[in-house]
Amino acid sequence: MRASRLINILTTLQAKGLVTAEALAAENDVSVRTIYRDIDALSLSGVPVYSERGSDGGYRLLDGYRVRLNGLSSAEAEAMFLSGIPGAAADLGLGSLMAGAQKKLTAALPEDLRESARRMQSKFHLDAPTWLAEGEQPVYLQAIADAVWNSKRIRMRYRSWKAEKNRVAEPLGIVIKGGAWYLVARVDDTPRTYRISRVLDLIVTDEHFDWPKTFDLAAYWDDNTRRLERELYPNWAVVRLSGWGLKEVEHMSPPYVRTNLEFIGEPNEQGWRTVRLPVAQERMAVSEMLKLGTEVEVIDPPELRAAMHRAVKSLIARYSEASDLTR
Incomplete structure (x- = not known):
């Protein structure tokens, strides 16, 4: 250490x-x-x-003093910048290069390798926060990574939530989010996001494209994430939360919800707080509130409170039937 x-x-x-x-x-x-x-x-x-x-x-x-990396190849320098992503280098087929880079790393890159390192950082972005999901190993990950690195157009058959689609795309970068891999690619001059595990067929063509100099992968991903969260949580609710319930909301909720959570008044004698926060559409909102059990009470809107009442009545009826079966 x-x-x-x-x-x-x-x-x-x-x-x-x-x-x-x-x-x-x-x-x-x-x-x-x-x-x-x-x-x-x-x-x-x-x-x-x-x-x-x-x-x-x-x-x-002291001015002029520099420490250099002796024997580090260009490929190892590129792989080195994935060292902060557990398993990412291996998934991309760079595991052996990573091992070599780590052994030779002592201080700083020499001038002739800085451009290679900069390119790697510009095309592969780590989205650090993790979600509760198992890591993926998509079939076409390494082929897509090669297409990203070499700026080659791809033809893919992709399964979205609604249907299968054929796309000709210019791969701009790859993002790993909570163990899932995403391709950011330009289609019809517009950057779009694709989950790589949903790529059903892939052809990497010999057609090269010019990588847009003004494109910033990290900035695009941050903007896209915020937009998606706004779409997933379009409504607002006022709820009462116990101390434990508030901690769970802060722990389970995405950044958009945590950032926009507003406290109303002071805690009562039991430590419950009234808050206003973004919520999803009714069915998903009910599901998320039920995760908090008895640590939450929905106050407003009336429609969501009524939906919670129906869900709780249904649970009571179901578990009453279950208790009858054990007699």
Whole structure:
């Protein structure tokens, strides 16, 4: 752990120049005192790191000092930038390259490999938050990744929620979300999102296309995610939540719901809070509220409260019948 931290401190100083001990401590999730000891260790090992005093002070490397990656190939440099995605490099067929990159990594990339690393970062984006789902291993993942990397058009048969469709697409990037892989591709000059596990047939053509210079994969994904969440939660409800129920809502809900949750008034003597929050269409909203059991009460709108009443009556009737069967 310490060796990894020393390398991270060294590369941070190399990349940013002057850095405070507090910033290094926050980045490495250790105390400032630990950073002081690490800086001493670097100095004793011959690294020319020195301190600058004053309100704008910190640590920096001696001008001109650089640490280089010896023997790192272009392919390994590209694979290295997937190291933060568990299993992603292996799924994309880059597992052995990843192992080689990690062994050779000591500090920073040399100039001639920076462009390769930048391209990898621009075309593969990690969406960190996880959902409760098993990881996928789509049949055509590696072929699509190759098409993304080499800017080749693809022809695919795709199964959407409604029907099967044939598409000619220009693959722009790949996103992994909670173990599921998504292709972002341009169709009819418009970026669209496809779940790779729903690709039924695929042909990677020899036709090259120009990757749009203004396209930002991470920005597109963030915008698309927010739009989808707004579509999934178009309505509003006022509910009362127990302390446990509120924690569950904050834990289970997507960012859009958590961000737009509004408290109304103060908690009562039992710790219950009244909140206003986005909800899905009625059937899905009832399903989500039932997950909270007796820790929630729907106040408004009346239609959702009535739907909850019907659902609870149905459950009571069903479990009453079950208890009769055990007598």
